[in-house]
Amino acid sequence: xxxxxxxxxxxxxxxxxxxxxxxxxxxxxxxxxxxxxxxxxxxxxxxxxxxxxxxxxxxxxxxxxxxxxxxxxxxxxxxxxxxxxxxxxxxxxxxxxxxxxxxxxxxxxxxxxxxxxxxxxxxxxxxxxxxxxxxxxxxxxxxxxxxxxxxxxxxxxxxxxxxxxxxxxxxxxxxxxxxxxxxxxxxxxxxxxxxxxxxxxxxxxxxxxxxxxxxxxxxxxxxxxxxxxxxx
Amino acid sequence: xxxxxxxxxxxxxxxxxxxxxxxxxxxxxxxxxxxxxxxxxxxxxxxxxxxxxxxxxxxxxxxxxxxxxxxxxxxxxxxxxxxxxxxxxxxxxxxxxxxxxxxxxxxxxxxxxxxxxxxxxxxxxxxxxxxxxxxxxxxxxxxxxxxxxxxxxxxxxxxxxxxxxxxxxxxxxxxxxxxxxxxxxxxxxxxxxxxxxxxxxxxxxxxxxxxxxxxxxxxxxxxxxxxxxxxx
Amino acid sequence: xxxxxxxxxxxxxxxxxxxxxxxxxxxxxxxxxxxxxxxxxxxxxxxxxxxxxxxxxxxxxxxxxxxxxxxxxxxxxxxxxxxxxxxxxxxxxxxxxxxxxxxxxxxxxxxxxxxxxxxxxxxxxxxxxxxxxxxxxxxxxxxxxxxxxxxxxxxxxxxxxxxxxxxxxxxxxxxxxxxxxxxxxxxxxxxxxxxxxxxxxxxxxxxxxxxxxxxxxxxxxxxxxxxxxxxx
Amino acid sequence: xxxxxxxxxxxxxxxxxxxxxxxxxxxxxxxxxxxxxxxxxxxxxxxxxxxxxxxxxxxxxxxxxxxxxxxxxxxxxxxxxxxxxxxxxxxxxxxxxxxxxxxxxxxxxxxxxxxxxxxxxxxxxxxxxxxxxxxxxxxxxxxxxxxxxxxxxxxxxxxxxxxxxxxxxxxxxxxxxxxxxxxxxxxxxxxxxxxxxxxxxxxxxxxxxxxxxxxxxxxxxxxxxxxxxxxx
Numbered sequence: 041x042x043x044x045x046x047x048x049x050x051x052x053x054x055x056x057x058x059x060x061x062x063x064x065x066x067x068x069x070x071x072x073x074x075x076x077x078x079x080x081x082x083x084x085x086x087x088x089x090x091x092x093x094x095x096x097x098x099x100x101x102x103x104x105x106x107x108x109x110x111x112x113x114x115x116x117x118x119x120x121x122x123x124x125x126x127x128x129x130x131x132x133x134x135x136x137x138x139x140x141x142x143x144x145x146x147x148x149x150x151x152x153x154x155x156x157x158x159x160x161x162x163x164x165x166x167x168x169x170x171x172x173x174x175x176x177x178x179x180x181x182x183x184x185x186x187x188x189x190x191x192x193x194x195x196x197x198x199x200x201x202x203x204x205x206x207x208x209x210x211x212x213x214x215x216x217x218x219x220x221x222x223x224x225x226x227x228x229x230x231x232x233x234x235x236x237x238x239x240x241x242x243x244x245x246x247x248x249x250x251x252x253x254x255x256x257x258x259x260x261x262x263x264x265x266x267x268x269x270x271x272x
Numbered sequence: 273x274x275x276x277x278x279x280x281x282x283x284x285x286x287x288x289x290x291x292x293x294x295x296x297x298x299x300x301x302x303x304x305x306x307x308x309x310x311x312x313x314x315x316x317x318x319x320x321x322x323x324x325x326x327x328x329x330x331x332x333x334x335x336x337x338x339x340x341x342x343x344x345x346x347x348x349x350x351x352x353x354x355x356x357x358x359x360x361x362x363x364x365x366x367x368x369x370x371x372x373x374x375x376x377x378x379x380x381x382x383x384x385x386x387x388x389x390x391x392x393x394x395x396x397x398x399x400x401x402x403x404x405x406x407x408x409x410x411x412x413x414x415x416x417x418x419x420x421x422x423x424x425x426x427x428x429x430x431x432x433x434x435x436x437x438x439x440x441x442x443x444x445x446x447x448x449x450x451x452x453x454x455x456x457x458x459x460x461x462x463x464x465x466x467x468x469x470x471x472x473x474x475x476x477x478x479x480x481x482x483x484x485x486x487x488x489x490x491x492x493x494x495x496x497x498x499x500x501x502x503x504x
Numbered sequence: 505x506x507x508x509x510x511x512x513x514x515x516x517x518x519x520x521x522x523x524x525x526x527x528x529x530x531x532x533x534x535x536x537x538x539x540x541x542x543x544x545x546x547x548x549x550x551x552x553x554x555x556x557x558x559x560x561x562x563x564x565x566x567x568x569x570x571x572x573x574x575x576x577x578x579x580x581x582x583x584x585x586x587x588x589x590x591x592x593x594x595x596x597x598x599x600x601x602x603x604x605x606x607x608x609x610x611x612x613x614x615x616x617x618x619x620x621x622x623x624x625x626x627x628x629x630x631x632x633x634x635x636x637x638x639x640x641x642x643x644x645x646x647x648x649x650x651x652x653x654x655x656x657x658x659x660x661x662x663x664x665x666x667x668x669x670x671x672x673x674x675x676x677x678x679x680x681x682x683x684x685x686x687x688x689x690x691x692x693x694x695x696x697x698x699x700x701x702x703x704x705x706x707x708x709x710x711x712x713x714x715x716x717x718x719x720x721x722x723x724x725x726x727x728x729x730x731x732x733x734x735x736x
Numbered sequence: 737x738x739x740x741x742x743x744x745x746x747x748x749x750x751x752x753x754x755x756x757x758x759x760x761x762x763x764x765x766x767x768x769x770x771x772x773x774x775x776x777x778x779x780x781x782x783x784x785x786x787x788x789x790x791x792x793x794x795x796x797x798x799x800x801x802x803x804x805x806x807x808x809x810x811x812x813x814x815x816x817x818x819x820x821x822x823x824x825x826x827x828x829x830x831x832x833x834x835x836x837x838x839x840x841x842x843x844x845x846x847x848x849x850x851x852x853x854x855x856x857x858x859x860x861x862x863x864x865x866x867x868x869x870x871x872x873x874x875x876x877x878x879x880x881x882x883x884x885x886x887x888x889x890x891x892x893x894x895x896x897x898x899x900x901x902x903x904x905x906x907x908x909x910x911x912x913x914x915x916x917x918x919x920x921x922x923x924x925x926x927x928x929x930x931x932x933x934x935x936x937x938x939x940x941x942x943x944x945x946x947x948x949x950x951x952x953x954x955x956x957x958x959x960x961x962x963x964x965x966x967x968x
Contacts, residue, residue: 064924064925064928065921065924065925066966067853067856084967085965085966085967086965086966086967087966087967112967113966113967116957116964116965137852137853139928139931139932139935140935142851142853142932143932143935143936143939145851146850146851146932146936146943146946147936147939147940147943148940148943148944149939149940154378154442155374155377155378155442155443155444156369156442156443156444157299157369157374157443157444160299171946171947172950174947174949177947177949177950177953178949178953181953209946210850210851210852210946210950211851211852211853212851212852212853225297228296228297229296229297232296232371235371236371236374236375236378238935238939239371239372239375239470240375240378240379241939241940242474242706242938242939243375243379243381243470243473243474244379244380244381244473247378247379247380248380250378250403250441250442251403251406251409253406253409253410254404254409254442257409257410257413261348268348269317269318269348270298270317270318270319270345271316271317271318271319271344271345386610386674387606387609387610387674387675387676388601388674388675388676389531389601389606389675389676392531457529460528460529461528461529464528464603467603468603468606468607468610471603471604471607471702472607472610472611474706474938475607475611475613475702475705475706476611476612476613476705479610479611479612480612482610482635482673482674483635483638483641485638485641485642486636486641486674489641489642489645493580500580501549501550501580502530502549502550502551502577503548503549503550503551503576503577618842618906619838619841619842619906619907619908620833620906620907620908621763621833621838621907621908624763689761692760692761693760693761696760696835699835700835700838700839700842703835703836703839703934704839704842704843706938707839707843707845707934707937707938708843708844708845708937711842711843711844712844714842714867714905714906715867715870715873717870717873717874718868718873718906721873721874721877725812732812733781733782733812734762734781734782734783734809735780735781735782735783735808735809
């Protein structure tokens with residue numbers, strides 16, 4: 041994918057996010073990366089979704105973390121995306137403040153894998169990060185947000201390919217995927233799962249999780265070499 | 273109904289399901305059967321709803337369980353539908369991951385009959401299946417899902433005509449009816465009832481169920497020989 | 505209002521009910537009365553809302569309780585409406601199975617007056633009826649439903665003008681007003697209040713009700729001789 | 737802004753409020769002020785939103801509190817707006833009975849600042865007022881409502897610029913901002929936050945609030961001299 045296509049694709053994914061009802065006002069942002077060019081495109085900061093054009097997408101260098109052209113400022117969350125692209129082998133990232141995923145983040149509770157709907161998309165619990173320290177917030181806050189996400193996966197022994205989502209404590213969710221569109225699709229699925237989790241934790245807090253064999257069965261019938269879901 | 277009409281009807285019912293808001297992404301599927309031809313038509317696997325045409329519906333033999341024509345693969349849940357058609361005298365089946373019915377399935381709680389809204393459609397509690405064993409999941413998983421549903425009705429002494437719905441533990445609901453359209457309609461009603469049940473269990477977990485005479489009155493004024501609801 | 509206008513008005517109110525999202529399928533019904541003619545018009549039984557025409561509305565005698573013309577059967581809930589028209593000085597009645605009002609009815613809990621939103625429409629708690637006996641359900645069920653509603657108001661010392669709504673236990677709400685349109689409007693307001701009540705009872709079950717002077721202030725600034733809300 | 741522009745702007749903001757889904761029926765009202773002219777414009781009382789025109793907006797004197805022209809009566813809540821304009825340096829005020837903010841007001845619970853979504857708009861908890869006395873309700877009720885709001889901020893040491901919203905006990909929310917449009921936008925954000933708070937309090941009542949440094953970071957990256965969110 042060349043850079044003009046990347047910008048068009050990322051703009052389109054941002055519009056999909058706006059149309060999904062997952063974001064309010066100017067909250068949220070989506071990016072996509074062209075790894076050969078070592079460049080990612082991201083939504084500009086604070087621009088209403090209904091005015092976004094491909095030209096507005098800001099190109100950012102994966103090496104320097106700085107915008108490389110254009111006059112608009114990139115999303116204030118750009119350094120978070122940067123650290124995720126550096127650590128995770130993904131092609132697109134979405135960030136929302138979607139209602140129930142954010143509520144779980146505010147409760148500092150993981151989104152547990154309680155059924156096959158979840159296991160079709162995420163192979164296990166979606167983790168919640170630890171709180172950030174005053175030092176982490178005081179300086180390079182957005183970059184540190186990304187580093188805390190990366191730490192959550194490395195210290196927890198969680199595969200970012202198998203669980204392509206995280207809840208940042210007292211903040212909200214990030215999701216990632218092959219490209220910006222898949223990242224947005226997963227934000228929508230995460231919110232549906234979070235709605236079910238909020239209801240389930242209230243309704244039946246002691247309900248047991250499904251057996252590991254059921255989770256693996258559903259994840260693996262859709263993902264990986266032995267998948268048989270969909271058309272081949 | 274001849275097979276081209278069956279395909280058109282099943283395609284239409286799948287579109288009704290998509291329009292109902294009960295499914296997200298490519299989740300869910302609807303089938304309908306032509307019992308004289310010993311054939312049912314079902315949604316293809318993983319194809320987005322907005323692209324479905326009657327020709328895409330896959331015809332499956334009730335005897336062999338195998339597709340009999342067409343190039344698309346049938347829904348991965350086809351063996352579940354097959355076992356339900358073999359055991360239950362129904363003409364259509366719908367499967368969703370609708371939010372609150374799925375939440376109850378994840379809580380492994382039945383959808384209790386708590387009022388006349390429920391009794392107008394289902395004569396008693398909608399049961400939840402037992403957990404599936406590692407063996408049942410490890411081999412012929414989708415077929416075993418159907419067998420566990422059938423076991424739930426036979427062992428529980430529940431009539432699949434009077435209670436045309438089930439919650440598969442940690443998975444989601446299946447509903448059935450005279451044809452694919454009625455199955456979809458009942459999926460919508462099941463979700464409404466499940467939303468009320470989730471709220472009721474949280475709000476007033478000890479609320480007593482209605483008397484049997486009220487449940488029977490409502491079910492029987494709409495169903496069976498003495499029904500007087502609607503136009504005759 | 506002459507009878508053709510009554511039919512048109514009641515048909516329109518039924519369509520408003522359908523558009524409101526308060527009813528699913530063929531649930532619910534609205535009627536309106538012409539007291540000089542001793543006749544009320546009501547939705548036919550089990551006819552989908554999108555096919556209703558003024559001619560379909562069934563005229564029913566206030567004296568005999570029987571349809572006086574037309575070929576369609578009136579709503580199965582007609583005898584309930586009849587008893588309410590006989591006992592209460594209202595011009596229209598609406599019945600729904602709206603989600604949260606029905607949930608409270610299933611919990612057998614009144615819809616408490618917890619704030620000014622409620623007091624602007626209903627001067628105090630909306631009561632829930634007692635359970636109906638096997639005898640009341642076994643014979644003349646729908647008429648007995650109406651009688652139990654009337655009993656709830658007379659025995660509870662509640663004014664049906666000041667509290668124009670009821671929750672029938674394990675069934676759902678009825679509302680009434682000057683005409684069919686006002687009855688439908690109040691069904692919508694009742695559902696909003698019931699949503700808030702379901703959340704409030706879960707969130708803060710011990711929250712104290714507002715003082716009587718606040719309830720009366722809001723009810724009386726909109727209703728009665730000293731009202732000063734709106735244009736005069 | 738001249739008075740005709742003020743009326744057009746306030747009418748438009750009322751229509752935005754109606755389109756937002758935050759108000760039912762004729763509930764709610766929005767006003768905007770022209771401080772040089774010592775005049776504010778406000779919605780007329782009890783007029784349906786779909787009929788509002790700029791000419792219908794009622795001009796009210798900041799000094800006398802009385803309408804200065806036009807034949808329609810101003811919103812019954814006009815004296816509340818008046819007291820807020822006198823005490824707070826804002827340009828517009830919105831009042832709704834939005835579902836979850838009203839539920840918190842009925843629970844007499846503040847809307848706590850539990851995450852960055854909140855801190856992006858409000859620097860700390862949104863307070864709930866004390867109950868009003870029989871005397872305050874009995875005479876000059878709407879004016880006293882405004883005075884109790886002002887008291888809540890002054891006695892609580894809360895800045896109305898940093899926390900531009902309040903929950904009036906057993907009533908509902910008021911929000912304010914630079915102009916009528918910003919007040920309406922904040923009503924929408926308040927409702928989103930209130931939905932999350934209702935869920936969070938039910939789900940995890942003991943969840944700890946975020947650290948002060950996280951709240952300040954988010955508020956100050958969007959507001960004040962060091963803000964770096966958005967385009968400059």
